[in-house]
Amino acid sequence: MKYYSTRDTSVRISAAEAVKMGLSRDGGLLTPETIPQIDEAFVRSLVNARYQERAAKVMALYLTDYSEEELLSFAENAYGADKFDTEAVAPVRKVDAATYCLELWHGPTSAFKDMALQMLPQLLSAALRKTGEDKTVCILVATSGDTGKAAMEGFADVPQTRIMVFYPKNGVSAVQEAQMVTQEGENVGVCAVVGNFDDAQSGVKRIFSDVAIREELLSRGYILSSANSINWGRILPQVVYYISAYCDLLRDGEIAYGEKVNFCVPTGNFGDILAAYYAKRMGLPVGKLICASNRNDVLTDFLRKGVYDRNRTFHTTMSPSMDILISSNLERLLFDLSGENDAEVKGYMEKLNKEGCYEVSDKIKAALAEQYWGGYCDEEQTARTIARCNETYGYLIDTHTAVAMNVMEQYRAETGDETKTVFVSTASPYKFCNHVLSAIGEEPKADGVELLDQLHEVSGVTVPRRLAALKGKARRFDLTAEKQEMEKVVLDFLK
Numbered sequence: 062m063k064y065y066s067t068r069d070t071s072v073r074i075s076a077a078e079a080v081k082m083g084l085s086r087d088g089g090l091l092t093p094e095t096i097p098q099i100d101e102a103f104v105r106s107l108v109n110a111r112y113q114e115r116a117a118k119v120m121a122l123y124l125t126d127y128s129e130e131e132l133l134s135f136a137e138n139a140y141g142a143d144k145f146d147t148e149a150v151a152p153v154r155k156v157d158a159a160t161y162c163l164e165l166w167h168g169p170t171s172a173f174k175d176m177a178l179q180m181l182p183q184l185l186s187a188a189l190r191k192t193g194e195d196k197t198v199c200i201l202v203a204t205s206g207d208t209g210k211a212a213m214e215g216f217a218d219v220p221q222t223r224i225m226v227f228y229p230k231n232g233v234s235a236v237q238e239a240q241m242v243t244q245e246g247e248n249v250g251v252c253a254v255v256g257n258f259d260d261a262q263s264g265v266k267r268i269f270s271d272v273a274i275r276e277e278l279l280s281r282g283y284i285l286s287s288a289n290s291i292n293w294g295r296i297l298p299q300v301v302y303y304i305s306a307y308c309d310l311l312r313d314g315e316i317a318y319g320e321k322v323n324f325c326v327p328t329g330n331f332g333d334i335l336a337a338y339y340a341k342r343m344g345l346p347v348g349k350l351i352c353a354s355n356r357n358d359v360l361t362d363f364l365r366k367g368v369y370d371r372n373r374t375f376h377t378t379m380s381p382s383m384d385i386l387i388s389s390n391l392e393r394l395l396f397d398l399s400g401e402n403d404a405e406v407k408g409y410m411e412k413l414n415k416e417g418c419y420e421v422s423d424k425i426k427a428a429l430a431e432q433y434w435g436g437y438c439d440e441e442q443t444a445r446t447i448a449r450c451n452e453t454y455g456y457l458i459d460t461h462t463a464v465a466m467n468v469m470e471q472y473r474a475e476t477g478d479e480t481k482t483v484f485v486s487t488a489s490p491y492k493f494c495n496h497v498l499s500a501i502g503e504e505p506k507a508d509g510v511e512l513l514d515q516l517h518e519v520s521g522v523t524v525p526r527r528l529a530a531l532k533g534k535a536r537r538f539d540l541t542a543e544k545q546e547m548e549k550v551v552l553d554f555l556k
Contacts, residue, residue, distance in 0.1 A: 062125045064091045064293065067396040068407040076124045077188040080181075080294040081198070083287030084269045088410070089403070090393050091293050096342045097122035099304075101318050104345070107304070108312045112150035113137050115308065116180070116301045122343075123297055124184070126191060135187075139179035139298075144169050146525065151176065151302040153309045153483065156454055160469075161315070161483045162462070163306045163324075170240060171489035171525045172382075173333065174211035177290075177298040182215045182222070184294045185286065189221055196284045199555055200224040201268060203261035203289060205329060206233040206382040207488060209251070210240040212288040217246030224288070225250040225554050227261040230541055233381050235509030236492045236528065243534040250554045251538035254547065257375050259387045262330075264547035265289070266389075274548060283555050290332030291389050299336035300343075306483055307345055316481060318346075323482040325351035325469040327461040328360060329383035331390035333485065338394060338432065348480045353468035354437040355380045360388055364435030367426035369409075370418040379440060379496040380460040382487070387413070395421065398428040434476070436468040443467065447490075447500035457501075457520050460493045462486040491516060491528050 064079035066072040068089030074082070079091040099122075107115045117133035124132065140150045147167045154162045168175025189198065200222060202212045209226035216224045226241060230253035233241075241251050254261045268274055269285055278285065290296055303324060310316045324347060326334040334352055341347035354361050356376040363369045371386040378384055392406060399405045399422070412419040421429075438446070446463040450456050458466065465484040472478065490497045494512035495505045503519050505512055510531045513524050542550050 062123060063094045065094055066090070066403070067092055067392050068403050068410065070401060070403045075192075076126050077191040080184050080292065081188040081192055081194065081284075081286055083285070083292040084266070086270070088266065088270050089407070090291055090390070090396075092393055092396060093123055093293070096339065099344045104304070104308060104311070104318065108308045110308075112305055113140050115305050116140070116298065119301045119304055120297055127184075127187060131187065135180060135183040138183060144175075144179055151305055153306050154456070155315070156456065159479060159481045161306075161310065161481070162456075162458075162486050163302065163483050164486045165302060166486060166489045168211075169214050169527055170207065170211045171492055171528055172207035172211060173485070173487040174207045175214070176302055177295045178208070178211040178215040178288060180298040181288055181292065181294045182219050186219060186221070194284070196279070196282055198222050198286050199278070199283045199551070200286055200288045201265045201551065202226045202287070203258065203265045204228045204233075204241075205258040205385055206237040207492075208289060210237065210244065213241065213244045213246065213249045213251075216288070217244065217249055219248070223248045223250070223283070223555065225252065225551055227252050227254050227265065227547060227550075229253070229257045229261055230255050232257055232377060232384060234493050236494065236531070237381070239510050239531050239534070242536045242538045243531065244537065251540065252547075252550050253541040254544050255541065256544045257377075258385050259371070259375070260544040261547075262289070262385075262387060262389065264544050268548055268551055271548065274552070277552070278555060281555060289389070290330055296332055296336055296339070296390070296393075299333060300339050303337045303340040303347075304345055310481075310483075321346045321348035321480055323348045323351060323478070323480045325353055325465045325472070325482060325484040327353045327380070327383055327465040327485065327487055329357075329385035329388065331360065331388040331394070333487070335390045335393055341432075342397070349472070349478065350433050351469055351472050351482075352433055352435040353465040354435065355383045355443070355464050356437065356439050357384055357386055358437035359386050360391075361435040361437045363391075364429055364433045367429065368418065368420045369413065371413070372417040379443060379493065380464050382461055383464065395425065398425045434472050436471045438464040438467040444496070444500040447497060448502070451501050457490045457497065457522050458486060459488045459490040460496050461488055489525055489528070490520075490522070491524055
């Protein structure tokens with residue numbers, strides 16, 4: 062299967078090249094030329110399979126220059142017991158008769174990004190071999206909190222790679238920052254950016270598109286790639302867990318095959334919910350895709366009105382991984398809904414870059430209304446949802462998961478839709494101890510990793526072992542830069 066750019070369909074490259082490049086040189090996102098279709102026989106063949114086997118089978122449909130045996134070995138490495146604290150890898154927890162929670166935070170950094178970022182380094186290393194690449198790949202990452210640590214954890218000391226992570230200064234939780242600045246590995250670098258996530262993400266995209274920087278790095282023996290969800294190697298492993306969740310519900314007798322299931326996803330950069338869309342496009346029986354935003358509600362407005370407008374106040378919230386106003390992966394959805402019209406998509410992206418706003422066609426508006434429902438949850442609602450979930454179900458959830466649960470409830474109240482629904486849990490509550498403690502009526506007695514013990518004492522929930530290991534760990538990185546200095550940071554890192 063070939064991959065092409067959302068802004069130029071004449072670009073045709075292999076899966077290995079797409080994983081290696083991360084972002085098309087024209088600024089577009091690399092996307093598969095066809096969406097493989099699955100049927101009942103395919104889904105049933107995975108019902109009693111382990112997660113690793115499910116991952117290999119699904120990814121093999123897209124990565125045709127990788128063998129299924131190769132992908133299975135990668136999946137065994139990515140999702141083994143040394144990395145994940147549950148054999149199920151991505152377990153589905155039943156909340157009530159019609160509601161389930163897909164837990165995606167059982168990996169090494171206690172966030173859903175592990176589901177893809179334990180796989181991507183292996184896909185990339187194989188891509189370098191398959192394409193005969195002798196240069197060192199530098200992975201550039203912009204993170205709103207979780208991607209940075211998960212990417213460094215995956216790429217630390219991987220041969221022929223280096224990784225530089227940019228995060229918004231004062232824009233991530235104390236635990237998230239501690240995870241990043243204490244990261245081990247000789248090939249990693251971390252830099253705080255004065256600004257918000259959008260500033261960091263725009264800076265990374267700017268570096269990718271800068272011909273002079275690429276040529277300078279090439280002369281030094283480096284090529285650039287991405288571990289953000291702009292890389293197809295990040296999106297594809299996420300498609301797997303939606304198919305896996307459906308298989309689990311089928312296996313456990315919660316649904317019959319063909320019965321549609323809604324998914325509600327807390328969303329910032331649109332990658333996680335886009336993966337659910339691809340699973341649906343493949344033929345998985347999925348009903349509504351419910352897009353849950355926090356107070357940064359640019360996606361809510363877009364899904365309801367067809368107008369994307371980032372010219373609004375940026376809010377720093379208790380769910381920082383969703384504090385985003387430029388949702389990069391939306392471009393892939395627009396490409397698909399426009400009938401793969403690269404000129405149309407390029408026009409939207411140019412307007413976003415120049416004016417900060419664009420309005421999609423009536424055709425796309427109709428498709429959005431059919432496929433999606435958007436809602437947002439403010440800070441007070443988030444805290445109340447954490448408390449209510451804990452009191453009603455004895456289930457402790459983090460701030461992002463609470464946004465999803467609350468918006469799911471809004472959707473049901475507004476539409477009356479009684480379809481069984483899976484809401485997605487993207488992080489352990491221990492990554493946001495201060496907010497979770499406050500929400501359940503406790504006064505935080507310290508800050509950052511020092512709150513892990515307090516939350517454990519009042520909740521009885523086990524602290525993820527790698528988070529517990531952060532206590533007393535030495536800080537390795539203290540670099541801070543203005544957003545216009547990001548290019549210099551990368552050039553200095555790759556001297």
